[in-house]
Amino acid sequence: xxGKGIRIEGLKKRYGSGDTAVDALKGVDMQVAxxxxxxxxxxxxxxxxxxxxCLGAVIDPTAGRMTLGDEVIYDDGWKVRDLRALRRDKIGxxxxxxxxxxFLDVTDNVALLPMLAGVxxxxxxxxxLELLTALDVQHRARAMPSRLSGGExxxxxxxxxxxxxxxVILADEPTAPLDSERAMTVIRILDDMARKYxxxxxxxxxxxxxxxxxxxxxxxxxxxxHEEAGEGxxxxxxx
Amino acid sequence: MISLAxxxxxxxxxxxxxxxxxxxxxxxxxxxxxxxxxxxxDDGRALLDNSGAELWVVQxxxxxxxxxxxxxxxxTYRAIRAMPGVAKAANVTYLTMQVRDSRSDVRAMxxxxxxxxxxxTPGWPPYLVAGRHxxxxxxxxxxxxxxxxxxxxxxxxxxxSYTVVGLTRxxxxxxxxxxxxxxxxxxxxxxxxxxxxxxxxxxRRTGANPAFDRPGVPGLLDAVNAAQSTNAFVNAVLxxxxxxxxxxxxxxxxxxxxxxxxxxxxQMESILVGKLIATSAKQIGMFLVILAIVSAAIVAFIxxxxxxxxxxxxxxxxxxxxxDRTIAGMILxxxxxxxxxxxxxxxxxxxxxxxxxxxxxLLVPFDSVVGFFAVLVICVVASIAAIRMAxxxxxxxxxxx
Ligand SMILES: Nc1ncnc2c1ncn2[C@@H]1O[C@H](COP(=O)(O)OP(=O)(O)O)[C@@H](O)[C@H]1O
Ligand SMILES: [Mg+2]
Numbered sequence: 129x130x131g132k133g134i135r136i137e138g139l140k141k142r143y144g145s146g147d148t149a150v151d152a153l154k155g156v157d158m159q160v161a162x163x164x165x166x167x168x169x170x171x172x173x174x175x176x177x178x179x180x181x182c183l184g185a186v187i188d189p190t191a192g193r194m195t196l197g198d199e200v201i202y203d204d205g206w207k208v209r210d211l212r213a214l215r216r217d218k219i220g221x222x223x224x225x226x227x228x229x230x231f232l233d234v235t236d237n238v239a240l241l242p243m244l245a246g247v248x249x250x251x252x253x254x255x256x257l258e259l260l261t262a263l264d265v266q267h268r269a270r271a272m273p274s275r276l277s278g279g280e281x282x283x284x285x286x287x288x289x290x291x292x293x294x295x296v297i298l299a300d301e302p303t304a305p306l307d308s309e310r311a312m313t314v315i316r317i318l319d320d321m322a323r324k325y326x327x328x329x330x331x332x333x334x335x336x337x338x339x340x341x342x343x344x345x346x347x348x349x350x351x352x353x354h355e356e357a358g359e360g361x362x363x364x365x366x367x
Numbered sequence: 368m369i370s371l372a373x374x375x376x377x378x379x380x381x382x383x384x385x386x387x388x389x390x391x392x393x394x395x396x397x398x399x400x401x402x403x404x405x406x407x408x409d410d411g412r413a414l415l416d417n418s419g420a421e422l423w424v425v426q427x428x429x430x431x432x433x434x435x436x437x438x439x440x441x442x443t444y445r446a447i448r449a450m451p452g453v454a455k456a457a458n459v460t461y462l463t464m465q466v467r468d469s470r471s472d473v474r475a476m477x478x479x480x481x482x483x484x485x486x487x488t489p490g491w492p493p494y495l496v497a498g499r500h501x502x503x504x505x506x507x508x509x510x511x512x513x514x515x516x517x518x519x520x521x522x523x524x525x526x527x528s529y530t531v532v533g534l535t536r537x538x539x540x541x542x543x544x545x546x547x548x549x550x551x552x553x554x555x556x557x558x559x560x561x562x563x564x565x566x567x568x569x570x571r572r573t574g575a576n577p578a579f580d581r582p583g584v585p586g587l588l589d590a591v592n593a594a595q596s597t598n599a600f601v602n603a604v605l606x607x608x609x610x611x612x613x614x615x616x617x618x619x620x621x622x623x624x625x626x627x628x629x630x631x632x633x634q635m636e637s638i639l640v641g642k643l644i645a646t647s648a649k650q651i652g653m654f655l656v657i658l659a660i661v662s663a664a665i666v667a668f669i670x671x672x673x674x675x676x677x678x679x680x681x682x683x684x685x686x687x688x689x690x691d692r693t694i695a696g697m698i699l700x701x702x703x704x705x706x707x708x709x710x711x712x713x714x715x716x717x718x719x720x721x722x723x724x725x726x727x728x729l730l731v732p733f734d735s736v737v738g739f740f741a742v743l744v745i746c747v748v749a750s751i752a753a754i755r756m757a758x759x760x761x762x763x764x765x766x767x768x
Contacts, residue, residue: 186766216688217688227765232374241689244693300767
């Protein structure tokens with residue numbers, strides 16, 4: 129796997145200071161290769177969200193090292209300068225709730241990022257449409273988000289996370305609002321996308337139904353991760 | 368590029384349009400207020416222009432005849448007419464009062480004009496829109512159309528009644544009251560002469576005073592009574608100059624030799640604009656300040672609420688890498704859009720409502736331009752709070768706990 133994908137070593141995160149300090153992450157190691165989908169599971173308060181935020185360069189770890197491809201993002205307190213540009217160009221986010229922009233139609237929700245980055249509107253929209261087609265929601269391309277079903281919204285959100293072809297996608301409980309059939313569909317899509325676009329995908333989840341589908345799972349408890357081989361079952365939902 | 372602000376406005380157009388209309392009505396009121404001030408200044412200028420005078424001679428030490436009361440003996444004009452440089456000098460009286468016609472009464476400035484004619488005698492209305500000028504020396508009137516009087520109407524001023532023989536336009540006092548022109552003698556009577564009862568009372572008192580009713584001086588009482596009932600005054604003498612004469616020089620000469628106060632056109636204008644309507648102007652200025660603050664508060668409130676409603680989207684936008692500049696720009700553009708909608712609505716409102724106001728409302732393009740930029744500045748200032756809030760939104764909120 130070399131330097132590709134995303135890798136963290138000895139990542140620590142402390143909230144607050146003094147008596148009230150909380151050590152949410154106590155030295156986490158993790159590596160996800162391009163094309164791979166791994167699960168991140170753990171009980172409530174174990175540090176999943178904190179880890180995801182660190183991986184997403186949304187909050188800064190207190191210590192430890194993170195590399196994305198060949199680029200060092202954090203190194204014991206040091207960090208790259210423009211984290212927002214890093215997020216825009218290198219990291220795709222898929223949330224528990226789709227959080228689509230309500231005043232943009234489906235296509236423009238997906239095309240927004242490249243448009244803001246200066247890609248011509250037509251070009252951004254055509255790559256958005258390509259993704260929407262891959263995710264099988266192209267028939268809703270001109271609809272407003274409020275008219276979509278939960279599953280459709282989640283697929284649009286995935287398309288938005290993928291549109292910049294980021295090397296890493298972070299998904300926070302992406303299947304929570306969906307029934308098990310749709311949840312499977314979403315996981316299958318993420319898996320397809322990971323292969324197709326050589327993306328490293330990390331999925332935080334509680335969802336018992338989808339956990340068996342991961343080939344590799346990180347368990348997190350009290351701020352420490354343990355890696356386990358997953359079952360890697362097929363996505364037919366029968367497992 | 369994609370306009371986030373524009374898309375949001377299209378999406379939530381109802382909010383924008385209704386807020387814009389509300390703001391627009393406020394801006395309309397503001398423009399009308401400015402127009403009222405301009406109208407007052409313009410009324411003042413029209414008053415001075417239409418008087419046909421180049422110098423105003425008034426009672427010594429007064430700011431008359433428009434801003435303060437002034438009275439001069441009605442033969443003063445002869446001496447002034449004899450001064451070098453003076454072309455014409457004519458008496459004039461001004462009296463603001465309720466003028467009654469058969470239907471109602473209207474506030475008007477009754478102007479007593481000396482015998483003569485338009486152009487020949489300062490103080491005459493320069494042009495008529497209907498009818499003819501006053502030709503008889505009594506009981507005829509020329510009225511401004513704004514008074515609502517019509518040709519042939521009969522109107523009562525004090526004890527006498529007058530027939531409207533002509534109508535004129537834009538002849539108003541500095542407070543915007545329409546003018547009614549009547550012959551000087553009639554006007555003097557209306558303004559200065561006592562009514563029959565007062566005359567009778569005054570004669571009785573004079574007769575009871577032994578100093579005037581002396582057995583040894585026959586005719587004294589009659590002479591005193593005559594003097595008391597014929598004291599004829601006017602309010603000012605309107606003066607025109609021979610061509611090429613310097614108004615300041617002629618005014619200085621009149622001041623020196625006749626011991627009267629004389630104003631030139633610029634001085635008169637500064638009295639009208641600087642003193643007579645100064646309080647109204649300050650009043651209007653206060654209103655403009657309040658309206659500006661209220662407008663700013665409305666824009667700030669609306670933009671703040673609209674931004675509050677988008678906190679989650681803003682967190683998402685930041686999380687996925689949107690620059691602060693883009694987010695601030697979105698909010699600013701919305702505030703400006705609101706301002707532009709408001710200004711357009713306000714300008715339309717002001718333009719269509721101006722003629723309905725009882726006083727002259729003069730909408731000057733300059734005021735609109737200033738108003739437009741003031742609105743934009745107000746919108747920028749009003750969006751600061753919302754922009755600060757948006758920039759403080761933590762992108763981590765989009766991920767949640
Ligand atoms: N902003 C914060 N400030 C202080 N403590 C925090 C903050 N966020 C999370 N924590 C604490 O860090 C620990 C891990 O939380 P979190 O990462 O949200 O876990 P999970 O997502 O697995 O429920 C918890 O003890 C939580 O109380
Ligand atoms: Mg959590």
